[in-house]
Amino acid sequence: MNAPLKITKIGNSAGVILPKELLAHLNAAVGESLSVVVTPRGIELSAAETDFDAQMAAARDVMARRKRALKELAK
Template sequence: MELKITRIGNSLGVILPRELLIKLGLDKGDSLYVTETTDGFSASPYDPTYAAQMDAARTLMKSRRNALRELGKTE
């Protein structure tokens, strides 16, 4: 899909076609994350930094399950 760069106010930007917004599950106000890859750039509605942080948190929670269970107890 080819997108043209256009002037939007004092900035430059692209207009995303409705079909692309639907496929990405995006709507007004949502974020689109662009990351550099070995093949160029990739655009996704998912934040890769957040995903990496969640993976690290899941690993930590799994390895410290008993400690977290004890901290969660109320008396």
Template sequence: MKLKITTIGNSAGVILPRELLTRLRLQKGDELYAVETPDGIRLTAYDPKLAAQMDVAEEIMREDRQVLHKLAQ
């Protein structure tokens, strides 16, 4: 899909067609992440930093399951 860079106020932006928003499951106001890859830039709704933080949180929750269960009571 070819996108065109356009002027938006004093900045430049890309307008995402409705079809692309639907495919990415995005709506106005959602965040989109630009991730640099060896092949170029990938636009994604997936936040790699948040995913890494969630992996750490899940590991801690597994290790301290009994403590968290007691705290929940």
């Protein structure tokens, strides 16, 4: 799909309206969150992972408990 999207003013911000075909391709719906990643070619949109916050909390817990081991591995 290669369709131009118009930037619209929304209060003090700006936004774009995503066509339903694009939402279907992203497997996303109105009200859900999208993940945005900056790449060398532009930006990449994807449906946000529902358990991302839980995964990050687990990673932070491991990093806090294994701080010395991770520091040694980073050498």
